[in-house]
Amino acid sequence: MPNLKSKKSHKESRRAGFTVIEAVVMSAIVAFLAGTVLVKFGGLNDSIALNRSAQELALALRQAQSYALGVLVTGGAIPPQTGVKLSYATSDDARGYLIFSDFNGGTGNFFYDSPPDVALENGRFERNVRINSIRDIFGVEKPKVNVLFTSPEANVSLTDESGSSIGDLLTIELISPSGHIKRVFVRTSGQIGIIRQP
Numbered sequence: 001m002p003n004l005k006s007k008k009s010h011k012e013s014r015r016a017g018f019t020v021i022e023a024v025v026m027s028a029i030v031a032f033l034a035g036t037v038l039v040k041f042g043g044l045n046d047s048i049a050l051n052r053s054a055q056e057l058a059l060a061l062r063q064a065q066s067y068a069l070g071v072l073v074t075g076g077a078i079p080p081q082t083g084v085k086l087s088y089a090t091s092d093d094a095r096g097y098l099i100f101s102d103f104n105g106g107t108g109n110f111f112y113d114s115p116p117d118v119a120l121e122n123g124r125f126e127r128n129v130r131i132n133s134i135r136d137i138f139g140v141e142k143p144k145v146n147v148l149f150t151s152p153e154a155n156v157s158l159t160d161e162s163g164s165s166i167g168d169l170l171t172i173e174l175i176s177p178s179g180h181i182k183r184v185f186v187r188t189s190g191q192i193g194i195i196r197q198p
Contacts, residue, residue, distance in 0.1 A: 045127065046127060046129075046176040046177055046178040046180060047176065047178075047180055049125075049126040049127035049129050049176060050129050050174060050175075050176040050180050050181075050182050051182065052126055053125040053126055053129040053174055053182070054174055054182040054183075054184050054194045055194065056123060056125065056126075057097060057123075057125075057172065057174070057184050058184050058192050058193065058194055060084055060097055060099055060121070060123050061084055061147055061184075061186055061192045062192055063099060063121075064082045064083055064084045064099050064147070064148075064149055065082075065149045065154050065156075065190065065192070067082040067099075067101075067120070067149070068081065068082045068149035068150060068151045068152070068153075068154040069149075069151075069152065069153075069154045071151050071152050072101070072151075074101040074103075074118050074120070075101075075118060077103070078151060079101035079102055079103050079108065079118070079151065080102060080103070080108035080150065080151060081101075081102040081108040081110065081148040081149060081150050081151065081157070082099070082100070082101055082102070082120075082148070082149050082151065083099070083100055083102055083110075083111075083112065083146050083147055083148035083149065084097050084098065084099050084100075084146070084147045085097065085098040085100060085111075085112040085144075085145075085146050086131060086134055086144070086145050086146075086147070086172060087131070087134075087143060087144040087145070088130070088131040088132065088133065088134060088143055089143040089144055091130070093131075093144075094130040094131040094132075095124055095125055095128070095129075095130050095131075096122060096123050096124040096125055097122075097123045098112060098119055098121070098122055098123075099119075099120045099121040099123070100112045100114075100117050100118060100119050100120055101117060101118040101120060102117050102148060103116045103117055103118065104116055104117060108148070108150075109163050110146060110148055110157055110159045110163035111146045111159055111160075111161060111162065111163040112146060125174065127176070127177070128176075128177045129174055129175070129176050129177075130174070130175060131172060131173070131174060131175075132173045132174060132175035132181065133172075133173045134170065134171070134172050134173070135170070135171045135173070136158075136166045136167045136169065136170060137167040137168060137169040137170075138167070142160055142166055142170075143161075144160065144161035145158065145159065145160060145161070145166065145170060146158075146159045146160075146161075146163070147170065147186050154190065155188075156186065156187070156188045156189070156190055157188070158170045158186065158188060167188075168187060168188040168189070169185065169186070169187050169188075170185065170186045170187075171183050171184070171185045171195075172184045172185070172186075181197070182194065182195070182197065183195040
């Protein structure tokens, strides 16, 4: 009788577990699902970085506006304008922005030139988000622009790299490495915002 019992329990123990083939198939399914989730998660991270970069740029523009309204003193003097320099002329320029005080000649020249202008803050976008294009109200691309706020009323001027006016609307397009796009706009009325994509 003991022999019968041992044979029965041996068969039961074989049926209670997984075979090697079942374990391999299950591992392959789990690996496939994990890979799919990780690929989607990377795109989600790019989207989050793009949204945060657009918000950061809008906040930097508002910060410069606040400096002009609050009459920020830089190096013992009040700058005529406080501005943000934006460019996508080089890949390094396209990854950020510069907040500056425009001092040139005591009246400002409506663009950044160092010195006599003073750099206040260098901002960098997250996860390789960069400026893809900058366009004026007519849709003309401008590789280098300045958004300036005159103290103390924070009147807005939008200028090119030589300080010439480029109209009353500027649209800055940011792009993530995965190709998603977000736009930030500035108007000479002082309005700064992010264009919501459908």
